[in-house]
Amino acid sequence: MPSFKERLQNFLNGDNFVSRLLGKAEAKTGIKKYYLATGSICSLGLYLIFGYGASLVCNLIGFVYPAYISIKAIESQDKKDDTIWLTYWVVYGVFSVVEFFSDILFFWFPFYYLGKCCFLVWCMAPFSWNGSQILYERFIRPFFLKHHRTVDSVVSDLGGQALNTAESVTRGVLHTLTSSRTLLAREGGQQALPSTSQSKEQ
Known part of the structure; x- marks a missing residue:
């Protein structure tokens, strides 16, 4: 099994975003990609x-790059990267x-934040x-397969409720609006009657 150093060097020599970025930095500084990566x-x-x-930096590492790659995966024709x-x-999310x-x-x-960052990088690492x-x-799929019918039933019941x-709120609002409109129409009619009678007397 290859060592961590060999895996890192293989990753840095591969065709990926990090390798290309470090390649540009190597061309400008003259420092090898391996040393730039380990120093960083x-x-x-x-x-x-x-x-x-540190919390913000850690959250950015766990969100920004995966979000960018996820958009690229959506736009690509290959469905394997979507999965x-x-x-x-x-x-x-879990x-x-x-x-x-x-x-x-x-x-x-x-x-804590160092461990969290290492965990998130491990979760997004381009390895099988x-x-x-x-x-x-090992954990999420077995739990899902065991409980998904119960969860679907609860979600369906909540959706129905x-x-x-x-519907009840909409009916109540419509009834209130109709009642208010009728009441305003009656009040408007009653106010119009005296002015009409006064104009006839004149």
């Missing part, structure tokens, strides 16, 4: 531990719900064994 990773890691606004990024967003509760306990931990594929196949409530 170390700097980012230190910033996520000690820097201000890959849909899986990522499912895992990202993680966001879990994080809402765990964040209260762990946000003060100095390596990335985090989103593993978590989806919401539709009935919307």
